[in-house]
Amino acid sequence: MKKIKDQTALVIGGSMAGFFAARVLSDFFQNVIVVDRDQYPSEPQNRKGVPQSFHVHRLLPKGREIIETYFPGFIEDLVAKGAYDALDKPGYVVTPLGELEVTSPIEDAGSSRALLEWTLRERVMTRPNIKWVTDIEINGLTQSDDHLAITGVWGKKRKTGEQVWLGADMIIDASGRLTKLEHWLKQLNKTIPASERLHTHIGYTTRYYEVPEEADQSFTDIIVQGVPSKEIGAGLFSFQENKRAGIILYFAGGGQYPSTDGETFESDISKLFDTRIADTAKGFIPITEPRGYRIQECVRRHYEEAGDWPKGLIAIGDAFCNFDPLFGQGISVAAIEVSILDQFLKERTFLEDGFEQRFMRNIQQAIEPAWWTSGLSDLQWPGVSYEGNGTLSDVSFALTYLEQYMIKAFEEKKQGKTELVNRYFGMIGLLHSPTEVFNGETLEKLAQTSDALAAYRQKGETWEDVIKTHIPVFVKGLVV
Template sequence: MTLNNKAIIIGGGISGKLVARVLSDFYKEVIILERDHEPVGPSPRKGAPQGEHLHALLHAGEYGLEELFPGITEDFYGGGAVKINSTLDLSWFHHGVWKLRYDGKYSTTLQTRPHLEWHIEQYIKKIPNVIFQYNQIVQDFLFNEAKNRIIGVQLKDKSLKADLVVDASGVSSLSSSWLDKRQMAVPTEKVDINLSYISKQFQLSGKKDRGWKIKLVYPNPPHEKIGGTISKVEDNRYIVTLMGYHNAVNDNAVLKSDESFVELARKLPKQDIYQEIENATPLSKTSIYRVPHIIWRRFDKLENLPSGLLLIGDTFCRIDPVFGQGMSIAVLETLALKKLLQKHHRELDKVPTAFHKKAGKIIGPIWNMVITEDFRYSETRGKKPVGLSIQQWYAKKIFLLSSQNQYVYDSFIKVMNLVRPITSLMKPSIIKSVLIYAFSRK
């Protein structure tokens, strides 16, 4: 295989690291430009303020990560991550009912984001042609106007040329502002959700068998707007993340004291999380992360996008984090990129355009599924999907059936974890169960 000379990745977060892994097989040199300091351990970093909050890899994300980094799952466990039975160790209150608990033979890994990201970075550092450059802020692209091609990046004190530039820097990316300045309007889908994420780590009291490793208490929209999750992570710690849609949480008030955080947990639809932390020992400060809107920049529809530029991760689409899909989408995008690189390895210039179209197909059904739920609140603003009321009605019946019908819930688990398409919930047997449930309730 003929290797191209150099690829540059803007952003050393999870998406940037994943891309570096696949590009290392097709480029002689891969440079990751990261604005943060080099980490000395698995700790939150300034460039990822969301890192102190609960994160999850869905099944599709876990399987894909293991494909990209063979053996990394066992490394997670060796570092203290918690392996659980996905349907037995999960206690989930959703839309006013508790989901069934049974042994579905699925496993999930519970860990903090810094722990996950640290292990990926250690793996990447073993790849000889991947180079991290820390404390680097990209100020501009190097652009060949005549060829409409990105040919590198401009840093504060130097310029770097490359055959490919990947922007994995996140929602406030250089690419978006740079394209706007050049009047290359990117078609954009944006939905206002005004979400607040509030997290804190605890040492729980007692040694009782709680019967769960992770517990989710979701709001039942449209009247309930506050939910929360408590999850076991490394070193027998528990991370509690509370969230509120449409400014339902007074951010300043909850930051006042540890007690304020606990009192917010009391407002959840169920008291389970509050009862666990009311006498627990706080291990961290209270952290807040705000998501005023989710956004999907349709680079797949921009016809005059400069060649030599590839967008991935939150740079392409920031999804509602409540559904825990962001990291898994990045993994699926990276696996798609790997296949395209293999297909076009002799003509790598074809890859960015083909990738953006493929990424759009990955994001599309997930975006639609997420905003169908976000639009249960009347305050949500944005473009509504076609057939919204029907989708919401059907999804609600699936959620409620998941408390009593194991087949329906198992099918939903596969869709939620991105291992089956949402169309799998339209099988005749499931439609029949939904209709029987709906009319029997009437």
């Protein structure tokens, strides 16, 4: 593929979204620069610039599928480096309605964020037209004399304080949840469109354990769902590399947070509504102290709506929209976004007028299903609230629908029918549109046994009309 002569792309943030972006951009640009505030470790290690790196991470099926296209055999690489081989092994989801066994449709491995990042970074670093600039704190953007285009970034070396400027024709902000892009745009007197905000007050705590040789390792992970109405937290157990496992305890809404005291953490594992994780971890030896992480809000930005957006600048990953980490959507959504960038660059040049906002408008279509489904779950917790004019403004109908859907799904599962359950997990795994779960045909069946849902239908309406009225995401056509 012929690269754009003498053109440079610069990626702010050398973590997962940044790797993906650099990998794709290297096919189209003569030069690619990746800038990160950290110095990369010489082995798989957690980094200060990735504060959530310590905690258990998950790749959704859609994310693994896309990553495999750009990094063929990366799962085999992980396993060769000691990752837990999850091929053909099920995971378990324990809910108040019953237990589900879920087997990944593609190869999978259990690994830490550090090992996953290390493995992919090694791959990207082999591409000769990518330059890595580390230990740089970016402090702002520079623009052309006519104020219409971004021309580079400026900052300083963290160790020496030396001022630096790096020029580029396209700049991608992949700096994550702690992005400073809004501040940088305000420095240039640019308009910042209103964002959507989920005030989640999330708290989760992680601890790692040595896995005894005799432990049952015939499965990948266990998720015990929380019970928001009773303010009972959620839990996740996951096998990792080098014969260790991680346990996460999670709450949302701010009513309480999981303890970082070792003795209390162990006690709290048994206070989940189901003891599956506690029973599994009996005899496991703690090898770390519990470590907590707090998230006050999840933010979805709408830069595509800016009237004076500068040419040569886009945002991706958590810098554009960040999610409740419990759902494991962030890395997978970033992979989807970069695959869209790949397609955009194949079909058009970034020099084309309006490229940036058309691209960001398009990735909103990838963001919407993840944002809506995880937000729907978050809003079940007392204390979680939504701010904005988007599709989470009124979720009362959707919450009632989902409750009745899951009741019906588990009833059918007891009869050996798994279609509804599979649709739900296909939606959560970003393999299927939410329309597989939320549609008029299914609503008609659910309303036969739910007066609450039946009451939504007005005279002369079809069940599809009810869906379109009460779940505006479908009216906007964003879920495809």
